[in-house]
Amino acid sequence: MTTYAVPSTGGPLTLPPAALARAAELIAPALDAAVARLDPTLRGPVQHHLDGGGKRVRAALVLVSAAATGTPEEVGVPGAVAVELVHNYSLLHDDIIDGDHERRHRTTVWVEYGVGPAIVAGDALAGLALQVLLEEPTSERVRAAARLADANQAMIAGQASDMAFERRSTVTVAECLAMEEGKTGALVACATALGALLAGAPAATVGALEAYGAHLGIAFQAVDDLLGIWGEPALTGKPVGSDLLAGKKTLPVAMAMAAGGGGAEELQALLAGEMAEADVARATRLVEQCGARDEVVALADRHLAQALDALASVELAEGPRAELVAIARYVTARDR
């Protein structure tokens, strides 16, 4: 169990909202059909990756956002499939980049099939996302495709910054936030925008849902950063302090460095070297003592609240709006 306070805007929700399972079911036929379009040579690595599942949070955000504007969820399916494809290609490539051996309790594609097939499988999923949207080039789908292409580029920029940070001894809070807005936030904001775009919703509605997604993406990543240091290994599937062990410059670290003083210097020195268990414990304490952990908790709460405010700023269908609130609470819960 986690020992710190849950967000003031929501309690811990260990049960995933119904929208996630519904999204998984709703997109399955279209996702299967898309993958079936791939050359047989590619299907092994791609299927190995996709069989790992995933929570389908982004797909659910597309579908429920579409429904929130008053259309049937089904209208969002091509967007939901495309967003999941982009998310999964980025995971496939990230696993190579980070040298990760496991994802979703399975071997990663590059370990199972080799780096070359994993690069190409990722390329195939990235390309497929655009094919899915452009195969019926209505003006809504074309707009969605352009929006997804932009989000993909922002995500790539975030990933590039993340890699660049590894070679630096320190990063500012602003740099770290910009990186996370790209790496995680861009695709989440795109998901909610896509639902509204595919539904042909007015610009104000698209904007409000996109703002909800953008704030949610930041809150989600901030919580992920907290779990990367203080998460229960039994829940996260990663060792205690895994992000510190990997020397990652996540938000809590950037905030601790911004606090300055001897603690920041000591933390910087620890992160620059090989860390033993005691070093990880010491680094964790340093981030706590300067108040950085509490600051990140507050930041996550603030962005969650802003996400919910954005939802309240326009007229939306009541059921889907409640589901968007539930999804937001779920993905920012500290015990997920």
Place this chain on the structure above:
Amino acid sequence: MTTYAVPSTGGPLTLPPAALARAAELIAPALDAAVARLDPTLRGPVQHHLDGGGKRVRAALVLVSAAATGTPEEVGVPGAVAVELVHNYSLLHDDIIDGDHERRHRTTVWVEYGVGPAIVAGDALAGLALQVLLEEPTSERVRAAARLADANQAMIAGQASDMAFERRSTVTVAECLAMEEGKTGALVACATALGALLAGAPAATVGALEAYGAHLGIAFQAVDDLLGIWGEPALTGKPVGSDLLAGKKTLPVAMAMAAGGGGAEELQALLAGEMAEADVARATRLVEQCGARDEVVALADRHLAQALDALASVELAEGPRAELVAIARYVTARDR
């Protein structure tokens, strides 16, 4: 100098057609503008790769195809930029996959910046190609984007097959041709189709130019396969018999294996092991003795002729048509 006959349909043309230099100049501002849209973190690796240049054959094919349908070449610029971006992302990723250290007499991006930044730089160029086409979503550009997304997928399938072949002891001629049609032919055919699509040409014209590109792509790759075994190191920048050394199952090898008998068996055994210089010479002789080399020369000639026939099958502007012929002769010349 090469010792075998030049194609019956054209003599050796060591001088590149003027269309290539013109294309390089015409797309430079738009290509620079596209790259400037990338996050600064990405620009180093991307620029390192692009500074290597390249012949801009695919860009020229887009522009001259557009002109052949009666519009100014400029109409093809977004397509030419997009096709070059896709071509270059594939080279960036291929260099990682093949472990190549040099391209265009420069270190490859993964050697210079690392595998992670090279993967991400490739992803960025791939995404940028679609952004360039979709930033002004006219119906012509949307059609071009969908066409490019399909060609990209075919190219990826070809690359996946190429990798799969490396783990097999033998491939059929049909399998090898299908792989090369994907890996090389798809993007060349897409380039010529894109010029016509962006010009809003009638379907018959698009089809004829696409057929020209498809045949040209196969002829070009067949000649590339010949150069990979018999090319002059001084011209190709690669050692004698480089493709045999790498154990690649290219068209001459597939044809030699199809010839069967003791020669095919001996070749298969040689390719499966580590080859010394004498082994490469022996393998080369085996491919020659069974007539496979001559068959590939004949195949290249046949597809070049079919490419030129396709050009002759519809009404095209005379100047650009002559340039398409010149480009076809140039890229299939054995001494290029």
